[in-house]
Amino acid sequence: MPASRPKTGAGRFFEDFRLGETIRHATPRTLGSGDASLYLALTGGRFAPQSAETFARGIGYPASPIDDLLVFHVAFGKTVSDVSLNAVANLGYADCRFLKPVYPGDTLSAVSQVIGLKENSNRQSGVVYVRSKGYNQRGETVIDYVRWVMVRKRDVNSATPETHVPKLPETVAVANLGEACPRIDRASFDQELGGSPDWFEDYRAGERIDHVDGVTVEEAEHQMATRLYQNTARVHFNQFSEGQGRFGRRLIYGGHVISLARAVSFNGLANAFHIAAINGGRHVAPLFAGDTLFAWSEIVETATLPGRDDVGALRVRTVATKNRPCADFPWREGEGYEPHVVLELDAWALAPRRP
């Protein structure tokens, strides 16, 4: 048998990344209305513009947009085989901005640039920072975000790269919000159909909202969602190997946890119809199949957008728990988190201003 190059990739290890390197990811993906239906069936979203063509067109969209988080997951999913197949941990994301709406029929592809490297002192692994962008079929950037992951080394003795830790904004600046949101005709924003009597002006910084509803997740659900996103991280799919691992079970993709928390937040934030930016997020603990997710949110800040009187921005910190209702707003406890907390997400959402 003649020799030939190995066909199966083992993914990049820490020493394979070069500062400044650009990686174009496989597989491009056309998102259709069927993806939107399936996303809705998997997460439970009820935000009106994403649910109804008529509502979307009525307020100023040319069509019902693909849910922001579905865009995020698809763009994210493409980066996994190249960036995080050998990751020990997803450490965080920052500076995530939605820049163009995505509509059924659009095709997304993704490119990442290595913007930071820092080997750990034990030399077993290191932190890789990438800025990833998702593009549509016209080459327009639809999403732009940074994430950092701890990646194993193949060879502990490989050379240590120069440490470079990028400076990242704590929050996305208000001036950078709203690019993916067309001008909204707020007089046409039907609040009964939208599901909430509140306008942007009705929210106050410091206000806390219990989203009440709990949703139990099944293995089939998170697996289908994660495949819909073409995210191939093996910890989500392979019970044979995970059964022998640290948790003894498959992990639910953290992004899907974000989607569930977002869907649950409809009860209290129904008119915050668009996520304009994610300032940061932390997966405090894993969620497993059989767990029931609850969530609450705090309005951290409210901001008007320069040059826009149609929508305002709510900075929302959403905390999700497992198997613990959130009527008393569980969050931090001492140095750490209340033990049931699984997610803390800091995002900017847009809501229509009072006409």
Place this chain on the structure above:
Amino acid sequence: MPASRPKTGAGRFFEDFRLGETIRHATPRTLGSGDASLYLALTGGRFAPQSAETFARGIGYPASPIDDLLVFHVAFGKTVSDVSLNAVANLGYADCRFLKPVYPGDTLSAVSQVIGLKENSNRQSGVVYVRSKGYNQRGETVIDYVRWVMVRKRDVNSATPETHVPKLPETVAVANLGEACPRIDRASFDQELGGSPDWFEDYRAGERIDHVDGVTVEEAEHQMATRLYQNTARVHFNQFSEGQGRFGRRLIYGGHVISLARAVSFNGLANAFHIAAINGGRHVAPLFAGDTLFAWSEIVETATLPGRDDVGALRVRTVATKNRPCADFPWREGEGYEPHVVLELDAWALAPRRP
């Protein structure tokens, strides 16, 4: 922190309903071919007009219609947050008529009117009757039905409303059937493709049909279906709270049970391609994940439609059981039902007349 209005709704209690009151429900929903695919994958439908564009167009539809029961569930789902979030029990429905076909791309919204109120003698709860209508994007009524639910009171001492119980028809009159069914070209109704050699004329009142096949339901399936319908009743999704409740588990949405029975009924009623009306339905017992549903039907009555020689109406009573085959047609027993029965549904279905 400044005071602000609570953002999360707790749903209406019995004393919140007013006779004659009209409620416009959130969230409108555009149904696409992806919803039809997902519905098919979740229920197992095989009726030809709903499955194939060619078949539908061949017999006279302008396009493959959205399954009648998917229309019902979507219209129903919207009413839940406003009508039955605090329901103790769904007691029944009546006078359900399908008035216009729904096609991919149509957007449904729903409005309910309170048509009856009756406080229970213990003053803990009361029965609310609503007539709900589903509309398409042109404002045409596509479905119209009545349901009644027992709803908890917030305050036992709140004033008792005047009792008003609406008069409801036992069955939908034959003259009111068929509005959602275009004129069918029965000569083009290909029975081999349709899956049955029988025409309307081949069914006899009193005839009983065992649908033979059994289908086991999984938690992920009924949850995905119920989210597809945007039905938010918590008993279907929240194992944390339901685990502490009466059954110790999540309840399968009764409407999904109807869909499964309808899909199973293809074996024996393949040419009864359209549900024109639901006369009434009773969820005799809950179905749980892991249960296997079986069903049988009796042709209660057959009727020709005034002014139409293309289709005839079969009044079908379908009985579904759990974990019990239906070869011997289990139904009532003494005062009640045979112990495995979960559903009794009385509906009018249309079948093509012999060409």
Place this chain on the structure above:
Amino acid sequence: MPASRPKTGAGRFFEDFRLGETIRHATPRTLGSGDASLYLALTGGRFAPQSAETFARGIGYPASPIDDLLVFHVAFGKTVSDVSLNAVANLGYADCRFLKPVYPGDTLSAVSQVIGLKENSNRQSGVVYVRSKGYNQRGETVIDYVRWVMVRKRDVNSATPETHVPKLPETVAVANLGEACPRIDRASFDQELGGSPDWFEDYRAGERIDHVDGVTVEEAEHQMATRLYQNTARVHFNQFSEGQGRFGRRLIYGGHVISLARAVSFNGLANAFHIAAINGGRHVAPLFAGDTLFAWSEIVETATLPGRDDVGALRVRTVATKNRPCADFPWREGEGYEPHVVLELDAWALAPRRP
């Protein structure tokens, strides 16, 4: 009650088949982009032409094609009620050729011809060979294959038909490959987006590829997939009856196992974007929910196609196992198979030639 013909079919028994007989199957099915999305979510496919409109059009397709195996399953599913409802075992398939690409909006129907009959010596059952064809709405054959199944007899004493065993090709001839693949613009085949740096010329006969990833299957997943294919074989859906049967549980449809193995094979065969033919397949052992599927492939043979310089054909034997990684290429052992093997599939896949 007047007598009337039984409405429920019990399926054909061995003595009901006639050599040469043609059976047109119910129900035609229009495949849309929503079916493609759902198939992707259920199997995990990442092949670029099936995933992205832009990629498909760039290399020469008029649109993103429906996955070959989804076409196979839908065409196969229709034959089940007529051919294999009373099957004891699916024995094999051969000479399966994909003849036309299928695009969203196409409607598939299926016709089978009985091409062989052979009663077993115990007279309890017999083997039925059918050649089944799938057609699109223009009457063009999109898929053509032979399968044979062992079917029970209704009456052991019924007459024994003349034995006729059709001669079937061991492999599909190279000259018959590629009809469903338009001319590929290989210079436009972007390998970074495609997910592999390899061209047809980079594969060698005898080369073995471990596809590495394992996927655990859930009941809800295989049931949804099998319903998506409108395959009604009861062993996949009915836990009540299967719980009392040989395995005590529902069987996963063998075709879905093929789809999972195909999806997993992306890791190593990403550019083998089209299955042109299936030479044969053997379901060595059943797969059950909870099992984790792994797979490896051997390149049995490589072949250029007469008259085509755009793509070449790889004859690939894929072996799938359950609960056993494939790094050491488990396959046969003594007279039989290594105990974890569930599938052996012999297929021709096309890959772009080096530009």
